[in-house]
Amino acid sequence: MAGLQDIKRRIRSVRNTQKITRAMKMVAAAKLRRAQDSLANVRPYVTHIRGLAERLAARAEEPHPFLEQPSKESPVTLVVITADRGLCGGFNAILVNETLRLLREQFASRTVKLSVVGRRGSETLRRRGAEVEAAYSQVDEDSPQRLGRDIANRFMEAYRAEETGEVYCLYNEFRSAITQPLRLERLLPMEWESDRDDPSVDFIYEPSAEDVLDQLLVNYLRVEMNRILREAAASEHGSRMTAMDAATNNAGEVIDRLTLQYNRARQDTITREVIEVVSGAEAL
Amino acid sequence: MSEGSNTVRLEIVAPERSVMQMDVQEAIIPGVEGLFTVMPGHTPFFTMTRPGAVVAVDPKGEEHFFAVAEGFVEVLEDHIVILPFTVEHEEEIDRDRAEAAQSRAQRRLRQQEDDIDFARAEAALERASARIQAYSRLHY
Structure with missing residues (x-):
C-alpha cells in the first residue's frame, strides 16, 4: 500500500498534467476556429477556379499537358501533409503508416519522389527507412499561400520537365473536429469528370484560349495546394483538440481513483490508530 | 436568362474572404488587354484581369468600386464571375x-x-496604383 504522502504527490502531479492538457485543448480550439474560417473562405475560390478551368478545358482545342492521360511507368511524386508538432492523437502516425503502405503496395513498382510537409512526418518517415526527397516545415501556419505556391511550382516544374509523370497528395480532409478522413488526391495530371455536355458556346478569349487555360490551371494548382494545407491544418488542430479533451478526461478519472485510494488509506490509518489506542487502554 | 432583363449578376470571389454578389446594370473591368464594359447580354467572354478598379453600377445607378489584383474573369450572358487574388471594397x-x-x-x-x-x-x-485609383474614384 502506497503511503499517504505518495498518493498525495501523485494526485498533485496528475492534476498539473491535466492543467496542461486542458490549456492545450483550449489553444487548439481557438486555432481550429481560425483555421476553419480561413478554410471556409478559400473553398469557394478553389471551386470557382476549378469550375472555370473544367469548362475551359472542355472547350479547348488542344489538350493541355496537365490534362493528359497519366503515364504509368514514370516516377511518381507523392506529397504528404503532416504536422510539425505532436500530441495530436494518431494524426501523424496514421499519415506515416498510410504513406508506407502506399510505397509498399500501390506505388511498389515505381520510383517515388516523396515530399513531406511537417517535421513530425519527415522525421518519422526517414527513421522508418523511407527516402524523403523534400521536407518542408509548416513554418507559419497562418499564411500557407507561400508554402502552397512553392510546392505547386516545384511539382509543376518537375512535371513539365517530365521528371515525374504523376503527382499525388495525401492529406486529411477536414469535416469536423472528430472526422478528418484521409484523402489521396491526384493533382497531376488532373482528374476531371469525363463527360460534360457543355454546349459549345462561341467564346472570346483574351489573350488566347491556350494562354488563359494555362494560367488558369497553374493558378488552380497553387490555390488547391493552399486549400490542402489549410484542410490539413484544420484537421491537425481538430485532432489535437479531441486528443487533449480525452487526455483531460482521463486525467480526471485518474484523479478520482487516486482520491478514493487516498481516502481509503487515510481511513485505514485512522482505524489502525483507534485500534491501537483502544487496545492500549485495555491493556492498562 | 429572360429576354430584356436589364441587370446581370456580378460575383467577385477571392481567397481569404467571403463572396461578394450583386446585380448590376453595367460593370467596368480592367482586363489584361484593356478596360472593358460588360452590360446584360454580353457575348461569352473569358480573360484575365490586371490590377485595377472594377466599377459596378447597381440597378439604382449607384457606382461601387473594388480594387482587384490579377485574376480571371468569365462573362456569361447573365453572369459575371471575377476571381482576383485579392479584392477590396472601396471602403x-x-x-x-x-x-x-x-x-x-x-x-x-x-x-x-x-x-x-x-x-x-x-x-x-x-x-x-489600382487601390489608389479605386479609392480616389470615390473620394475625389
Whole structure:
C-alpha cells in the first residue's frame, strides 16, 4: 500500500498534467476556429477556379499537358501533409503508416519522389527507412499561400520537365473536429469528370484560349495546394483538440481513483490508530 | 436568362474572404488587354484581369468600386464571375498604405539596382496604383 504522502504527490502531479492538457485543448480550439474560417473562405475560390478551368478545358482545342492521360511507368511524386508538432492523437502516425503502405503496395513498382510537409512526418518517415526527397516545415501556419505556391511550382516544374509523370497528395480532409478522413488526391495530371455536355458556346478569349487555360490551371494548382494545407491544418488542430479533451478526461478519472485510494488509506490509518489506542487502554 | 432583363449578376470571389454578389446594370473591368464594359447580354467572354478598379453600377445607378489584383474573369450572358487574388471594397482600402507601397515600388524601380526583382516591383506598383485609383474614384 502506497503511503499517504505518495498518493498525495501523485494526485498533485496528475492534476498539473491535466492543467496542461486542458490549456492545450483550449489553444487548439481557438486555432481550429481560425483555421476553419480561413478554410471556409478559400473553398469557394478553389471551386470557382476549378469550375472555370473544367469548362475551359472542355472547350479547348488542344489538350493541355496537365490534362493528359497519366503515364504509368514514370516516377511518381507523392506529397504528404503532416504536422510539425505532436500530441495530436494518431494524426501523424496514421499519415506515416498510410504513406508506407502506399510505397509498399500501390506505388511498389515505381520510383517515388516523396515530399513531406511537417517535421513530425519527415522525421518519422526517414527513421522508418523511407527516402524523403523534400521536407518542408509548416513554418507559419497562418499564411500557407507561400508554402502552397512553392510546392505547386516545384511539382509543376518537375512535371513539365517530365521528371515525374504523376503527382499525388495525401492529406486529411477536414469535416469536423472528430472526422478528418484521409484523402489521396491526384493533382497531376488532373482528374476531371469525363463527360460534360457543355454546349459549345462561341467564346472570346483574351489573350488566347491556350494562354488563359494555362494560367488558369497553374493558378488552380497553387490555390488547391493552399486549400490542402489549410484542410490539413484544420484537421491537425481538430485532432489535437479531441486528443487533449480525452487526455483531460482521463486525467480526471485518474484523479478520482487516486482520491478514493487516498481516502481509503487515510481511513485505514485512522482505524489502525483507534485500534491501537483502544487496545492500549485495555491493556492498562 | 429572360429576354430584356436589364441587370446581370456580378460575383467577385477571392481567397481569404467571403463572396461578394450583386446585380448590376453595367460593370467596368480592367482586363489584361484593356478596360472593358460588360452590360446584360454580353457575348461569352473569358480573360484575365490586371490590377485595377472594377466599377459596378447597381440597378439604382449607384457606382461601387473594388480594387482587384490579377485574376480571371468569365462573362456569361447573365453572369459575371471575377476571381482576383485579392479584392477590396472601396471602403476597406487603406489609402496611406497604398501610397506608401506605391512610392516604395517607384523608388525601387528608379534605383535600378541589379539585385531587385523588377517584375515584383512592377506588380507591386500596379497593385498600389489600382487601390489608389479605386479609392480616389470615390473620394475625389
